[in-house]
Amino acid sequence: MLTYILRRIGLAGLMLFGLVCLTFVIANIxxxxxxxxxxxxxxxxxxxxxxxxEYGLDRPLHEQFVRxxxxxxxxxFGRSVATGRAVGTDLARYFPATLxxxxxxxxxxxxxxxxxxxxxALHKDGPIDHVTRIFAVSGVAxxxxxxxxxxxxxxxxxxxxxxxxxxxxxFTEPMEPITGLLLVDSLLAGNGxxxxxxxxxxxxxALVLSFPCLAQILRVNRSEMVEALRADYIVAARAHGxxxxxxxxxxxxxxxxxxTLAIIGLRWGWMMSSTVLVETVFDWPGTGLYAVSSAIAGDxxxxxxxxxxxxxxxxxxxxxxxLLYGVLDPRLRSA
Amino acid sequence: xxxxxxxxxxxxxxxxxxxxxxxxxxxxxxxxxDGNRKILVFTGNQxxxxxxxxxxxxxxxRMIQQSVYDGLLxxxxxxxxxxxxxxxxxxxxxxxxxxxxxLVGNAKFHNxxxxxxxxxxYSFERALKMNAGVAWMLKAFLKPENIxxxxxxxxxxxxxxxxxxFITYVPWWYIVNPKQVKANEVDGDLGxxxxxxxxxxxxxxxxxxxxxxxxxxxxxVPDYWNGWPMGEKNRxxxxxxxxxxxxxxxxxxxxxxxxxxxxGVTPDDFQQMEKVPGVxxxxxxxxxxxxxxxxxxxxxxxxxxVRKAIAYAFDYDAVLAIHNGMAELMTxxxxxxxxxHVAVPDMPRRDMAKAxxxxxxxxxxxxxxxxxxxxxxxxxxPRRIGLSLLDALRQLDIKVNIVAQPWPTMTARAGKAxxxxxxxxxxxxxxxxxxxTVAYQYHRNSWGLYxxxxxxxxxxxxxxxxxxxxxxxxxxxxxxxxxxxxxxVADQPEIFCMMANRIWGMRDYVRDFAYSPVRSTSxxxxxxxxxxx
Numbered sequence: 025m026l027t028y029i030l031r032r033i034g035l036a037g038l039m040l041f042g043l044v045c046l047t048f049v050i051a052n053i054x055x056x057x058x059x060x061x062x063x064x065x066x067x068x069x070x071x072x073x074x075x076x077x078e079y080g081l082d083r084p085l086h087e088q089f090v091r092x093x094x095x096x097x098x099x100x101f102g103r104s105v106a107t108g109r110a111v112g113t114d115l116a117r118y119f120p121a122t123l124x125x126x127x128x129x130x131x132x133x134x135x136x137x138x139x140x141x142x143x144x145a146l147h148k149d150g151p152i153d154h155v156t157r158i159f160a161v162s163g164v165a166x167x168x169x170x171x172x173x174x175x176x177x178x179x180x181x182x183x184x185x186x187x188x189x190x191x192x193x194x195f196t197e198p199m200e201p202i203t204g205l206l207l208v209d210s211l212l213a214g215n216g217x218x219x220x221x222x223x224x225x226x227x228x229x230a231l232v233l234s235f236p237c238l239a240q241i242l243r244v245n246r247s248e249m250v251e252a253l254r255a256d257y258i259v260a261a262r263a264h265g266x267x268x269x270x271x272x273x274x275x276x277x278x279x280x281x282x283x284t285l286a287i288i289g290l291r292w293g294w295m296m297s298s299t300v301l302v303e304t305v306f307d308w309p310g311t312g313l314y315a316v317s318s319a320i321a322g323d324x325x326x327x328x329x330x331x332x333x334x335x336x337x338x339x340x341x342x343x344x345x346x347l348l349y350g351v352l353d354p355r356l357r358s359a
Numbered sequence: 360x361x362x363x364x365x366x367x368x369x370x371x372x373x374x375x376x377x378x379x380x381x382x383x384x385x386x387x388x389x390x391x392x393d394g395n396r397k398i399l400v401f402t403g404n405q406x407x408x409x410x411x412x413x414x415x416x417x418x419x420x421r422m423i424q425q426s427v428y429d430g431l432l433x434x435x436x437x438x439x440x441x442x443x444x445x446x447x448x449x450x451x452x453x454x455x456x457x458x459x460x461x462l463v464g465n466a467k468f469h470n471x472x473x474x475x476x477x478x479x480x481y482s483f484e485r486a487l488k489m490n491a492g493v494a495w496m497l498k499a500f501l502k503p504e505n506i507x508x509x510x511x512x513x514x515x516x517x518x519x520x521x522x523x524x525f526i527t528y529v530p531w532w533y534i535v536n537p538k539q540v541k542a543n544e545v546d547g548d549l550g551x552x553x554x555x556x557x558x559x560x561x562x563x564x565x566x567x568x569x570x571x572x573x574x575x576x577x578x579x580v581p582d583y584w585n586g587w588p589m590g591e592k593n594r595x596x597x598x599x600x601x602x603x604x605x606x607x608x609x610x611x612x613x614x615x616x617x618x619x620x621x622x623g624v625t626p627d628d629f630q631q632m633e634k635v636p637g638v639x640x641x642x643x644x645x646x647x648x649x650x651x652x653x654x655x656x657x658x659x660x661x662x663x664x665v666r667k668a669i670a671y672a673f674d675y676d677a678v679l680a681i682h683n684g685m686a687e688l689m690t691x692x693x694x695x696x697x698x699x700h701v702a703v704p705d706m707p708r709r710d711m712a713k714a715x716x717x718x719x720x721x722x723x724x725x726x727x728x729x730x731x732x733x734x735x736x737x738x739x740x741p742r743r744i745g746l747s748l749l750d751a752l753r754q755l756d757i758k759v760n761i762v763a764q765p766w767p768t769m770t771a772r773a774g775k776a777x778x779x780x781x782x783x784x785x786x787x788x789x790x791x792x793x794x795x796t797v798a799y800q801y802h803r804n805s806w807g808l809y810x811x812x813x814x815x816x817x818x819x820x821x822x823x824x825x826x827x828x829x830x831x832x833x834x835x836x837x838x839x840x841x842x843x844x845x846x847x848v849a850d851q852p853e854i855f856c857m858m859a860n861r862i863w864g865m866r867d868y869v870r871d872f873a874y875s876p877v878r879s880t881s882x883x884x885x886x887x888x889x890x891x892x
Contacts, residue, residue, distance in 0.1 A: 056767035057774070064415055065809065066790055068495040075491070107408040107571065108555060118572075173607045181611035188608040188617060194400060194574050194599050307603050309573045317406055317572060322767035 032346065036339040043335045044096065044328075048089055051324035058322040062105040079105050092328075101332075102325040104318065111329040114314060119333065120204025121191060122303070122310030126295050128207070128226055129234035133291070137238045138284065141245025142272060148250055156242060163239025168298055172232040172305040179228060186224050189307040196221060229306040233298060237291040244287050248280035255279070282352055289345030293338030396579075396596035397890045399869070402612060403622035403881050404604045406572050411554035412533035413486035416493060418879035421531070423575055423600060426885050427469075428533035428560035429585075431460055431479065432526070435884075437643065438696050439792050439877035441526065444585070445474055445534060445561070455521030455831035462512045466584045468536040468561045474584075476508035481537035483516075485549050496528040496790065521829045523836060527791035535559045563587070563886045564598060575600040577885075589871060589889040598885045613638060613864050619890065620869055622881035624862040625739070626683040632864050639867045642685055645858040646876035647788040648694050648797075649678075649741075651732070651748070652813040652853040654783075656776035659728050664721035666851040669748075669782075670707040671714035672755055677747035678857050681740055685860040692797065692847040692855050696876045699794040699840040703848045706855070711754060718755055726756030730781040733772070736763040740859070741784040748782075773812035783812050788879050794840040798824045801847060815852035868892040 059075040060067070076082045080091065095102055101111035144153045180188040191206065192198060199218065202209045207226065210218035252258065253276050261271050299312030307313065311330045318326035405419040412424045431446040443449075446460040466474035484503040486494050500522040507515045518525065536559040543553035550559075558566045561584065564577035578597040579587070587594045601618060603609040610628060613621045614635055624632065624640070633640045653660040653669075660666055675688055687695070690702040707713075718724060732748060734741035742763065749759040762780070764772075772778045787810050789796040802824045805811030823843055830836040848855070861880065865872065871887040878884065 054768070056765070057771045058767070060770050061767055062415075063491060064417065066495055067491070068498070068804075069807075070498070071490055071495055108414075108551065173605065176608050176611055180608070181614055184615060188611045188615065189603055189605075190573060190601070194576070194601050195398065197568075305605050305608070307573060307605075307608070309570070313572060313604075320766075321408075 029343075029347070032343050036343065039339060040332070040335060043332065044093060047328045047331045048092060051328055052085055052088075056322040056324075058105045058324060061322040075105065079103065081105075096332075101329040104323050104326050106318065106321045106323045111325045114326060115311060115329050115333060118309060118311045118314045120201065121206075121308060122296070122299050122312060124205040124207060125226060125230055125233060125299060125303070125308060125310060126292065127205070128230040129237065129295060130288070130292065132230060132234035133237035133241050134288070137241030138245055138277075141242045141280075141284075142249055142277065144242065144246040145249030145253060146272070153246075156246070160239035160242045163235045163242075166235065167301075168232050168235070169301045169305050171235065172229070172302060175228050175232060176305070186228055189305075191225050191309055192218075192221060193225075229302050229308050232305075233295055233302045236298075237295060240287055240291060241284055245280060245284050248283050249276055252276040252279045278352065282349065285345050285348055285352065289342040292341040293334065296334045296337045393596035396594065397892075398597045398599060399595050399620070399885070399888055399890060400599045400601055400618040401620045401622070401883065401885070402601045402603045402609055402618040404602065404606070404609070405881070406602055407569075407575055407600070408571055409555050410558060410566075410569065411551060412492070412535065412560075413482070413489050413494070414492045414551065414554070416531070416879075418882035419600070419602075421879060422882045422885065423577070424533055425562070425882075426564040426577055426598065427558040427562040427566055428535065429466065429474070429562050430530045430533050431462075432530045434530050434792075434875055434877045435873065437874055437876055439875050441530060444530075445479070449526070451526075453831075455523065455829075456518045458516045458518075458525065459509075460514045460516075462514070463584070464512060466561055468539070468559065469565050469580065470536065470539060470559075472536055472538055473511075474534060474536075474561050475511045476514045477511075478534055478537055479514045480506045480508045481540075482534045483532060485535065485540070486532060489549060489551065493528070493531050496531070497522075497525070500525070521831050523828060523830060524791060524793035524795045527793040527796070531790065534561065536561070567597065573602055588887050593870075593889045593891070595889055598888070610864075613866070616866060620863060620865040620872070620883070620888075622863055622883070624864050626685045626860075626862070628864070629685065629862055630683065637867055638864055639869075640862065640864050641872065641874075642860040642862045643874045644687055644695070644876065645861045646694050646696055647786050647861075647880060648689060648858050649744075649784065649786050649856045650689075650853040651744075651856060652783050652785055652810075653851070654776060654779045654781050654813065655816060655852050656814045657779070658730070658781050659721075659723055660730065660781045662721045662723070663850060664717045665723060667707070668714045668717035668721065668755060669752065669757070670851050670854050671710045671717060672751045673707070673854050673856075674709055674747050674751045675856075676709070677751075678744055681743045681747070682857075682859055685862065686857045687860070688857050689855040691844045692801075693794060693840075693844055694789060694797070694858055694876075696792060697789060697794050697797055698792050699837040701841045701844055703844050706848060707851070709751075714755060726752075729758035729760055731760045731762055732782045732784070733762045733764055733769060733780040734784045735769065736765050744784065744856070770809045773809045774807045776806075776814040779812050779814065785809060785812065789877075790879075792877055794837075794843075795824075795828050798827065798840065798843050801843075801852065813852040815850065817846065817850055820846045820850070 059081050060072050063072045063075050080088060092102065101115065103110055140156050144156045147153050176188050179186040199209060199213060202212055206222040207219060210222055258271060258276060261275055299310055300316055303310050303312035304316050311333060315327050315330035403419055407420045407423050409415045410423060412428050429445045431444060432441050433444040435442055445462055445466055447463045449458055449460045451458050462476060468474060483506050487498060487503050500518045500520065501516060505517040509515050539559035540550035543550045545552055556569045563580055563583045565580055567578045568576040576597060576599045579595055603612060606623060609621055609623065610632060612618045629640050629642065632638055653666050655661055679686055690706055691700055693700045718726060732745045734745055745761040749761060752759050769783065772780060799805060800810040801815050801820065803821050806814050820843060823839055827836055827839040830839060868890050870889050870891050873884055873887045
């Protein structure tokens, strides 16, 4: 088991290096002049050259790459050309917001996706199944930014139930972060009204972010449940007079959960990257928004930093899923 | 807020959650009160990455800088006027090289230190040394050692050679408190790191909260040295700049009264939002020119007759229609509010006969070539203008390839005539009202910068532009600019197109919104604003 974990971590490291190479190349073949953009529209040549020197952008590419990798090894993400701030500090500031958003979205996806999947399987080809199918297909098909704008229009502009965007009201002084996850922090501090406020702000973006994930979990869970419910051991259990509830939740669901788990691992990674769209629409101050605003400014260190964080999340999530496989399926433990 | 967490707190939080049950509808707020004073919320789409007034500026950044800092002079009104601010007066020597400023006696920084001549000297020196942001305006004419604090209230600037636009740039050079900056210096960085998110100013507002990507909250300074125009009773508690990037949620926020003033309104939004009760839409003649810049060095557009043909074929009325009439055609290469602007008599307007005549004189009498038209990705107006250009040039048998590119790619392509597109649509906002600000874009030294993408070549005009900068006799100088404007129209390095109106939306209780075209695109001056309700 330990060698397995170590091998996986080693592999993840290699993939990460590949990712670094790839993002570096993409960032640098894109025709853009970060120094000129950071210097501002009216800057003269001397100002632009000044910035280029300061950030080492005048060095040959291979030299810049070696420097970037050496910095990364020491957990240095470099500095943003536009703001001069350390990318590492910025990531630490913005990541908790994204993490919170993804966790809530994933929770919504699981809480609704799994039960709906079960219900659809139990009523296979019935009306409920058709309704959830339409729901799931639209979930995968709706572009998140468009869906987000629609929800904003409905719940914020027309109904006025939820705020349009942001993470908290502009008038609310933010609390000192404990975990950085506002929902958790407000509960830890015993501040119920802050919790409700934070919840009202996270509701729409989390819903939008969770939608494709929910849809996929629902569909996968449904088809796996349909398979499982047909299996011999379920027939045997039925013959033994085991109660329906126990058959579904304990026997069938446990076996249907394996592929669902794999989906969760993959979806977590996708979700992290979809934050780029969702956070922009909802002005959610996370890494996605940070990446977008930096990309617009042609500022590539932050974009590369965010890419690495997303990649790392992908890998960690999948590693955890792999390990959980063993927990759910004893046959995989020795493998 | 306390960070100590115990079981009781946790349970209280959980209980409150249970009690509330469902989300209470979040009622919108008109204006948050802070004690008995109101807070005004302004929203726009652009972040404020760096607060340091000597490092960078753009519309959103400068709006905040203008609020926490003061300059020696200030731009107000329309047409823009320069009024005394930290300096109560200034004098120019007859040779146009020395400017002496006398400071007001009562100005104080937010920490109580007096704003004295040394602070002014230090601030200009800092900006020049940092060689970023505003530095380009004066760098070639002013050496740090030639700024002298004569006494506590007198500062003398000696320029290397006469530079007529000098005064029009001074309002953008903000004065920082040298003591605060020096106290926060790290490794001789002139306080650059600290100043990114902190202020050391004397302006009407103090920084309360700075979150570069989402909001900036400023408090009014109760005893601001220059007083408050709306009177102490109506003075706001503060001003919040809330960043909302997408236009739909921005509109929703204004509709819901989550914000009081909104920037970044399109002409289509204008008509839609005008109908919302309690919302007031305002629009003013703009200062930002929209032009389609030709590549004057490479390809068919290197031929002046081709450029003229295109300029005559272009459908100017379509441009006005695209903006629902909320735009003004250029009558000269200079925007109207620029000092010395003259309406040039033979400004091209749509005339297909003339267009064909010019094309006949060119190397391509029957057209038959394709031109690339590049615009900023995601911007709708330039794309639609591109379509109308495509339509117009079809009659000359010139094909147009409309290409949307990200702004960083466009600036990179502008670098060389070989990579510059045949036509690039560009918005340019002059930084000041001096004619040199616009004219210099057509000088050889601007080649390769985004506004110099046309790589326009005419040594006689270049010479005239360079000479006009140093001319101290105003009448003579303005005559030179009249000549430059005519010459530019004759050479047609671009289609001098239009200036779109600037539009804001606000709640009807917002008072004393003061427009000045010289401010950049969506930038406003928060100082005179207040709320009556």
